[in-house]
Amino acid sequence: MALLEVEGLKIHFPIRGGLLKREIGSVKAVDDVSFSIEEGQTYGLVGESGSGKTTTGRAIIGLNHVTDGKILFNGKNLATERRKNRQLQRDVQMIFQDPYSSLNPKKRVIDIIAEPFRNYERLTATEEKRQVRELLEKVGLSPESIYKYPHEFSGGQRQRIGIARAIALKPKLIIADEPVSALDVSVQAQVLNFMQEIQKELNLTYLFISHDLGIIRHMCDQIGIMYKGRYVEQGTTNDIFENPQHIYTKRLIAAIPDMDPTKREEMVAFRQQVKSEYEHSYRNFFDEEGLAYSLKSISDTHRVALPQKG
Numbered sequence: 487m488a489l490l491e492v493e494g495l496k497i498h499f500p501i502r503g504g505l506l507k508r509e510i511g512s513v514k515a516v517d518d519v520s521f522s523i524e525e526g527q528t529y530g531l532v533g534e535s536g537s538g539k540t541t542t543g544r545a546i547i548g549l550n551h552v553t554d555g556k557i558l559f560n561g562k563n564l565a566t567e568r569r570k571n572r573q574l575q576r577d578v579q580m581i582f583q584d585p586y587s588s589l590n591p592k593k594r595v596i597d598i599i600a601e602p603f604r605n606y607e608r609l610t611a612t613e614e615k616r617q618v619r620e621l622l623e624k625v626g627l628s629p630e631s632i633y634k635y636p637h638e639f640s641g642g643q644r645q646r647i648g649i650a651r652a653i654a655l656k657p658k659l660i661i662a663d664e665p666v667s668a669l670d671v672s673v674q675a676q677v678l679n680f681m682q683e684i685q686k687e688l689n690l691t692y693l694f695i696s697h698d699l700g701i702i703r704h705m706c707d708q709i710g711i712m713y714k715g716r717y718v719e720q721g722t723t724n725d726i727f728e729n730p731q732h733i734y735t736k737r738l739i740a741a742i743p744d745m746d747p748t749k750r751e752e753m754v755a756f757r758q759q760v761k762s763e764y765e766h767s768y769r770n771f772f773d774e775e776g777l778a779y780s781l782k783s784i785s786d787t788h789r790v791a792l793p794q795k796g
């Protein structure tokens with residue numbers, strides 16, 4: 487059984503208008519999305535801004551209502567059971583995008599990291615301090631920094647504090663929503679590699695949300711590509727990068743900045759080819775509302791929102 491199973495998830499937000507603020511329509515932020523994540527794996531959710539990635543992640547952690555569908559964690563329905571099941575609350579944690587705004591600037595590191603302990607465990611002051619120091623060491627920060635404030639740390643160090651807080655209760659699943667996009671490129675790799683290290687050490691499962699396919703390729707075992715609330719393609723990292731089928735996936739891959747200068751000309755040609763393919767076949771890949779079709783399996787691991795015909 488997968489650790490997390492999302493089945494037919496729909497999250498619609500009402501649009502209200504007129505004097506009476508009546509519901510005049512809805513934003514289908516997530517519209518029939520299904521995927522599962524095996525324990526110890528990293529699943530990447532990719533798509534441009536507004537595609538529904540964050541809404542999906544927030545629903546799993548219980549921050550968004552679910553219009554329809556199921557979110558099963560170890561077979562238990564998170565939407566209905568999370569509120570009353572403290573173990574489920576501990577098991578699923580989140581790392582936020584912006585380490586500058588997600589840490590309260592008025593609190594010391596000890597109070598930030600000990601917050602989950604104070605909510606879920608009854609530790610003596612000495613034991614709490616010992617555990618916070620241990621967590622700081624685990625994330626590569628000095629245990630002496632417990633009385634410092636967030637502004638005394640660099641961006642990468644702050645994200646490590648956010649990670650220490652997220653792993654304090656030994657969760658099983660971590661939702662990482664753009665965990666490095668607010669950081670300098672030079673520190674991004676450090677934080678990502680560190681996330682991989684603690685994943686192995688603590689047997690963590692990640693749902694990794696990002697608009698950056700380069701990072702997703704580095705981090706993930708499985709990938710789902712979202713566009714306007716729907717999936718356009720889903721598969722292993724190899725399926726997506728070596729055999730992309732949907733025109734939208736191809737366009738995202740073509741937009742990854744060149745890492746290897748010797749391949750620059752090759753990439754320019756590839757981009758040109760994808761651009762003209764996109765212009766030619768765009769209509770075949772989306773319905774009359776510009777939305778993706780339902781997914782069809784093209785192998786045991788690879789599913790694509792293929793056009794209805796041929």
Ligand SMILES: Nc1ncnc2c1ncn2[C@@H]1O[C@H](COP(=O)(O)OP(=O)(O)OP(=O)(O)O)[C@@H](O)[C@H]1O
Pocket residue numbers: 499500513514515533534535536537538539540541542697
């Ligand atoms: N609380 C809300 N009320 C109304 N609409 C919302 C709400 N939250 C999200 N939306 C809408 O849902 C859609 C999906 O948003 P979401 O933030 O999930 O996208 P995203 O892919 O994570 O983008 P980003 O990378 O910019 O965060 C957007 O059109 C957004 O405006």
